[in-house]
Amino acid sequence: MPTILLRKTRGGPKTLARRLQAQADRMLAYLHLAEAELSVVLVNDRDIQVLNRDHRGKDRPTDVLAFPLGRAPTKDHPRLLGDVVISLPTAARQAKSRKRALLPEARFLLAHGLLHLIGYDHATKLQKQRMDSATRRLVRAATAPPKTRQKRIAR
Secondary structure, eight states: OOEEEEEOSOOSOTTHHHHHHHHHHHHHHHTTOTTSEEEEEEEOHHHHHHHHHHHHSOOSOOSEEEEEEEEOOOSSSOOEEEEEEEEHHHHHHHHHHTTOOHHHHHHHHHHHHHHHHTTOOOSSHHHHHHHHHHHHHHHHHHHSOHHHHHHHHHO
């Protein structure tokens, strides 16, 4: 399976990790990266704050971080995309403020992080528009019924 999901925090429904992992696999298939390997780590605010401080110089929790590896595939190993780290407590707070469940919020953060791994950014207005559009497409791909999803991916 291309997505490895680690849960290093409590909170959220027990099925969240399994469902998020399956949706990550659908996102990879949509991006024609079904053979690539993706790591998703669900953490608490304290852990993501340390990562944010150490890697971005921002000493505060954030919702999602992406750490690209970009290692090309070899004969013996798949392409390694990198790690998407999601703070479940931050995602839960954001979900509550947006009046939606935790899974859709975590799915959105996963899509956002995955796009960063493959080179998307949102530093300019145009980049943000493109990334927002791509994020919406990935979220739809992750939740589409199997027959619809297969048709979209095949195009």
